[in-house]
Amino acid sequence: CGGKTPQQAKVLKIGTDAAFAPFEFQDEKSKEYIGFDIDLIKAIGKQMGYEVKVQGMGFDGLIPALEAGQIDAAVSGMTITEERGKKVNFSKPYYTSGLSIVVKQDNAAIKEFKDLEGKRLAVQIGTTGANFAKKVKDAKVREFNTAPEAFLELKAGGVDAVINDLPVNEYYIAKTGSKDAKIVGKPLNSENYGIATAKKNTELAQKIDKALEDLKKSGEYDKIYEKWFGR
Ligand code: ARG
Incomplete structure (x- = not known):
């Protein structure tokens, strides 16, 4: 040395x-x-x-x-x-971020957090969104490797909602021209x-x-x- x-x-x-x-x-x-x-x-x-x-x-x-x-x-x-x-x-x-709910444009049943009960939810594996979804009563949670895959499943009708970070949801809807999806309710938390x-x-x-x-x-x-x- x-x-x-x-x-x-x-x-x-x-x-x-x-x-x-x-x-x-x-x-x-x-x-x-x-x-x-x-x-x-x-x-x-x-x-x-x-x-x-x-x-x-x-x-x-x-x-x-x-x-x-x-x-x-x-x-x-x-x-x-x-x-x-x-x-x-x-x-x-x-x-500063937070989670929010994304549903299909024509979904009139899910307007806020309490409507998620018993619904089919898509999330990205290992995320705070996944943890959040697992606490929703009677919800059926499906975990995907990436957020875009969760959005694809929503589009395909395989789930009722995606729980994911709000700024990413906003960007997805605004920038990818996904007019078939919308954000509903207030942000679920602050992260x-x-x-x-x-x-x-x-x-x-x-x-x-x-x-x-x-x-x-x-x-x-x-x-x-x-x-x-x-x-
Ligand atoms: N903010 C969330 C979390 O920490 C999701 C982050 C996902 N990030 C990503 N690059 N896919 O769990």
Whole structure:
């Protein structure tokens, strides 16, 4: 020991489930990962002096990948929850979200939360939406690998409603021209998204928080927010 460690580009390996527009999705042509989360983590990486490399994976595989050291951080519209907090560290909240209900345009039976009782619900596996749906009385819950698959099942008539994050539902209806679907009722709750890192990597968690704070102060965060959510 005692020698100099070789200089190498510091790389931040990011895991994400890139089927969650406008937070993370793939550009149709270039197949590049794009979205609010992607821009944000790239800006955070830059601020920290790291090169960001994004890797796509299943949402339910993100925490195991962090625990196994395969990725340094998960940025995937991931809600900060107590249960997840036992396995990973979360950054300070970077986006306030919440769950909502999506039904077919012609569905007159489901107007709010209480109407979900006994209904067939589609959710993405491993999400807060899935946990929520499982608590609905007598509901039949079907779990899909991605949110778009849950929406497809709604379209096909296999389920009565989808429970998923409100901004993603709004984007799905507005941007994909899915005029056959609508959001009903009030948001079901309020949730905060955070950037997850491995439990043992507390230094990285601190660096990310510091960078996030810097980006909020400099106005860079607002710019990214405007780009994806401004009207
Ligand atoms: N916010 C929800 C959760 O943390 C859903 C996140 C799903 N994210 C994704 N990229 N598919 O459980």
